[in-house]
C-alpha cells in the first residue's frame with residue numbers, strides 16, 4: 486500500500502451557526518460559536534488517515550493556541566506530523582465560517598499557511614505508489630515543486646484547486662487527478678454553471694480544462710453526485726440521499742477518500758464510488774476535521 490503525502494493548509498475553523506446567511510450590509514443573530522480543526526490540507530489528511538492510509542501532512546502553523554490545538558487533533562487522528570513546521574511570530578491559519586441550513590460561507594485568513602515553502606515540500610521522499618495531494622491554500626511555487634518531485638518519483642498526484650484560481654500549464658501538466666466542485670469548475674472553465682444544468686454542460690466545461698495534457702477530472706456536485714472524466718470516459722455517480730447538517734469539509738473528505746483508495750491499489754472509478762459514500766457521512770456531522778468517517782463507518786454505510 487502506498488502512503489498519502491498531503492502538502493496543504495491547517496486552519497482553526499471559527500464557526501457561527503445561524504438560521505440564515507446575512508445579506509451584504511446586514512446583521513443576523515447567530516445561535517452558537519463553535520471551534521473545529523480544519524483547513525483543506527488538514528481535512529484531506531484526516532480523511533485519508535481515518536480510512537486507514539499511512540498519511541503525512543506537510544504544512545505550517547503558528548506558535549499559538551490554535552496551532553497547538555490543531556496539531557494535537559491531527560496527531561490523535563493518526564496523521565504523521567514529522568514535516569509540520571511551527572513558525573514563531575505568525576498566526577495559525579483561521580477560517581471564519583457561517584453555517585445556515587447546512588450550507589456554509591467561508592473566509593480564510595492564511596497566516597502560517599502562506600509560509601509553506603519549496604524546502605518544506607522537498608523534505609519527505611516520495612516513492613512509486615504514493616499519492617501526493619495538494620490544494621490552493623498554500624503558495625503555488627510550493628505546490629508545483631511538490632508535484633514535480635512526486636511525478637519524478639512515480640507517485641500519483643491529486644490537485645484540489647480550492648479556493649479556485651487559474652492553474653498554469655506547468656502545474657496542470659503535473660496533475661493526474663483534478664477534483665473540484667461546481668463553482669471551481671465554473672471559474673476555471675470561464676462559464677456560469679447552475680446545479681440544474683444538464684450533465685453535458687459539466688462534461689463540456691471539464692473538457693475545456695483538458696488541453697494537451699488530459700488529467701482525470703472529478704466534479705463534485707453535492708446533492709447531484711459526481712461527474713467524472715476518467716481515461717476519456719464519462720463516469721456518473723449519483724449522490725446518496727442523506728440529511729445534511731453541515732457540508733463544510735465534504736469535498737475534502739471526498740479528496741482524502743479518493744487518495745486513500747488509490748494508494749490501496751483501487752481504480753479511480755471504484756475510488757469515486759467509495760469517496761461518495763464517505764462524503765455522505767461527513768455531511769451528516771458538524772465541523773470539518775472531526776466529521777471525517779472511519780473505514781468501518783464507510784463499509785457499514787455502503788452496505
Ligand code: RIB
Nearest residue numbers: 496523524525580734773
Ligand atoms: O474545505 C473546508 C475548509 O475550507 C475549512 O475547514 C476551512 O478551514 C477552509 O480551509
